[in-house]
Every structure is written in structure tokens, then in C-alpha cells.
Amino acid sequence: MNRKDVAKRFPVKVELHVHLDGAVRTQTILDIGQKRGIKLPASTVDGLNKEIVISYGASLDTLLASFHIFAPVFAGDRDAVYTMAYEFCEDCARQGIVYAEVRYSPHLLANTFDKPAYARESGSFSPRDVVCTVNEALEKGSRDFNITVKSILACIRSSSEWSKEVASLCKEFRNSGVVGIDIAMSEFLSDQHPDECPHRQAFLTAKNDGIHRTTHAGEVGEPANVYEALDDYYAERIGHGYRSILDAKLYERIKREGIHFETCPISSLKTAGASSRTDHPILRFATDGANFSINTDDPTVLGNDLTDDYLMALEFGLTEKQIQTSIFNAAWSSFASDKEKQEIIKKLVEVYGEN
Numbered sequence: 001m002n003r004k005d006v007a008k009r010f011p012v013k014v015e016l017h018v019h020l021d022g023a024v025r026t027q028t029i030l031d032i033g034q035k036r037g038i039k040l041p042a043s044t045v046d047g048l049n050k051e052i053v054i055s056y057g058a059s060l061d062t063l064l065a066s067f068h069i070f071a072p073v074f075a076g077d078r079d080a081v082y083t084m085a086y087e088f089c090e091d092c093a094r095q096g097i098v099y100a101e102v103r104y105s106p107h108l109l110a111n112t113f114d115k116p117a118y119a120r121e122s123g124s125f126s127p128r129d130v131v132c133t134v135n136e137a138l139e140k141g142s143r144d145f146n147i148t149v150k151s152i153l154a155c156i157r158s159s160s161e162w163s164k165e166v167a168s169l170c171k172e173f174r175n176s177g178v179v180g181i182d183i184a185m186s187e188f189l190s191d192q193h194p195d196e197c198p199h200r201q202a203f204l205t206a207k208n209d210g211i212h213r214t215t216h217a218g219e220v221g222e223p224a225n226v227y228e229a230l231d232d233y234y235a236e237r238i239g240h241g242y243r244s245i246l247d248a249k250l251y252e253r254i255k256r257e258g259i260h261f262e263t264c265p266i267s268s269l270k271t272a273g274a275s276s277r278t279d280h281p282i283l284r285f286a287t288d289g290a291n292f293s294i295n296t297d298d299p300t301v302l303g304n305d306l307t308d309d310y311l312m313a314l315e316f317g318l319t320e321k322q323i324q325t326s327i328f329n330a331a332w333s334s335f336a337s338d339k340e341k342q343e344i345i346k347k348l349v350e351v352y353g354e355n
């Protein structure tokens with residue numbers, strides 16, 4: 001099957017694991033960069049893609065480094081953040097995505113710090129302002145393009161001082177499109193006592209507030225990270241999770257409890273979360289009937305869309321039926337309300353029949 005066949009075979013899709021600041025159009029990066037006077041290493045789409053799209057067999061650190069090239073274009077600027085979120089909805093609709101959950105760190109896009117993470121200078125665009133802006137853009141985009149896009153707010157592992165605010169923003173905006181909390185960036189285990197770790201505190205608060213939880217774990221890190229995600233972060237879904245299969249007890253538990261793996265085929269190969277196309281953990285998940293979905297992760301730096309990832313999953317050896325099941329899995333394991341889930345499932349059944 002080629003790309004065109006795959007797009008035709010799977011016209012309706014659901015996406016659960018994609019980063020807002022990793023899903024920006026290259027042309028938009030150039031346009032806003034020019035408008036804001038931010039210098040970029042190239043002035044054409046092809047030229048800039050050469051600088052920011054990473055190749056197969058790179059690393060998670062290479063991927064994260066790529067963000068530093070273009071994230072300053074958006075960080076700290078309300079209009080830029082709005083455009084990024086609004087166009088995300090349009091791009092989802094173009095791909096046939098009827099429901100998406102897009103994640104981001106409000107703190108990385110804000111500039112109210114002495115030394116902002118991405119923004120070039122300090123200013124008055126706070127993490128809360130970022131969330132309000134994204135909510136507004138996703139709501140308008142969902143309406144204009146007749147799809148549903150919700151958001152997940154991410155903690156950043158290396159910046160535990162932000163996590164408490166992330167949990168409180170989740171609670172404040174739970175009725176304005178924010179459906180969950182995540183933790184992202186390089187994997188390492190917390191060396192703080194569980195009761196004192198701000199990340200764990202934030203996830204406990206989120207759980208008590210009825211906020212859904214997902215965590216990046218077991219992508220390039222060890223099974224111990226996945227245990228931590230389940231036991232200390234109360235994760236209902238695991239971002240990636242490939243390394244869970246290295247621990248039979250853990251893998252059995254995940255299957256038994258129906259924990260959902262948000263897999264990202266192309267991302268896994270480009271960041272060395274997994275290296276083999278013939279013996280890929282996603283094939284194992286599919287064969288074993290584990291609960292998993294297929295996602296893009298960071299299209300801007302991976303150069304993919306969801307059709308490319310379905311195509312890659314077929315290359316791993318998944319059947320068309322298994323990919324179809326993964327789309328239904330995504331709908332059932334989404335953080336949408338029960339009523340919204342029924343609506344998504346109805347759209348899937350119209351196209352694919354009962355799964």
C-alpha cells in the first residue's frame with residue numbers, strides 16, 4: 001500500500017499524542033519569524049526543513065534541540081500562539097482527524113520569567129495567558145472545521161517548580177477544553193521522596209480533582225519509569241511505553257488494567273525509542289491485543305503526518321484491521337466525556353463499521 005491508498009483506507013482518524021509546539025507549519029514559522037524579526041537559519045520551507053526535521057536514527061536529545069531553533073518564534077507572543085493552535089485544527093481536519101488531544105507546556109510558551117525557556121526576552125505573557133489563548137483558538141478552530149480538539153497541559157521533568165501551577169491550570173480550565181495532565185522531556189526517575197516531589201504532588205492533585213493523567217515513559221527510559229508512571233503519577237495512558245515489554249510482569253499488568261499506549265511509529269525510529277522495523281514493540285502490542293493508538297508526536301521536527309505513521313505501522317507488520325482497532329482504541333481511551341466518546345465512535349462506525 002502506498003501513502004495514497006492508506007489515506008483512502010483510513011479517512012477518519014483520532015489522535016491522542018501530539019505536541020502543539022511540535023505541530024507547527026514550517027511556512028508559518030517563516031512568516032511569523034519574519035513578522036517578529038526573529039532570524040531563522042533558512043528562508044524557504046525546504047531550507048528550514050533541512051535544519052529542523054531530524055533523520056532516522058537520531059536521538060530524543062536531537063529532537064528536543066531542534067525545538068530551540070524555531071520555538072522562539074512562537075514563545076511569548078499571543079498572536080503567534082493563537083495562530084499555531086488555530087492552524088493545528090485546520091491541519092487535523094485536512095487529515096480526517098475528527099478528535100484530537102493536543103499537549104503543550106504553558107510555561108515553555110510563556111515569557112514571564114527572568115530567563116524564559118524559549119522566548120527571547122521576558123514579558124507579560126504568562127502561562128495562564130498561554131492556556132487562555134490556546135483554549136480560545138482550539139474552540140474557534142474546532143467550530144470552524146467541524147472537529148473536536150481538546151488539550152493536555154504538560155509538566156516538564158527538569159522544571160519541577162512549574163508543576164503545581166500546571167495542576168491548578170488543569171483544574172481552572174477543565175470546562176474550557178483542558179482534559180488532562182502530562183509530563184514530558186528527557187526521562188529520568190525522581191530522586192526526591194515521593195511525598196516531596198512536586199511532579200508527583202501535581203499528579204496527585206490532578207487525580208483528586210478528576211483530571212485525566214498521561215505521562216511520557218518507557219520511550220527511551222527503563223521499565224522502572226513506567227512503574228513510576230503507574231504507581232506515582234496514576235497514569236491512565238503511557239506516552240510511548242515501548243520498553244514496558246522488557247518487563248513481563250509490568251507488561252502483563254498494563255494489559256490486565258487496560259492502560260493505553262500512545263505509540264508514535266516514526267518518532268520511535270527517529271529518536272531511537274525503538275530501532276527495528278521488523279521486530280517493533282508496536283507490532284507486539286497489536287499482536288497481544290494490548291490497548292494502543294498510533295500518533296505523530298511532533299510533525300514539525302519528524303516531517304510526518306498521521307497517514308505516514310499508519311503506513312509505517314503497516315511496514316512494521318500490523319494488519320489494516322489492527323490499525324482500524326487502534327483508531328477505535330484511541331476513541332475509547334481518549335479523555336473526552338462519555339457523550340463525546342459516543343459521538344466519535346459513531347463517526348468511526350459510519351466509516352469502518354462495528355470494530
Ligand SMILES: [Zn+2]
Nearest residue numbers: 019216239297
Ligand atoms: Zn511526546
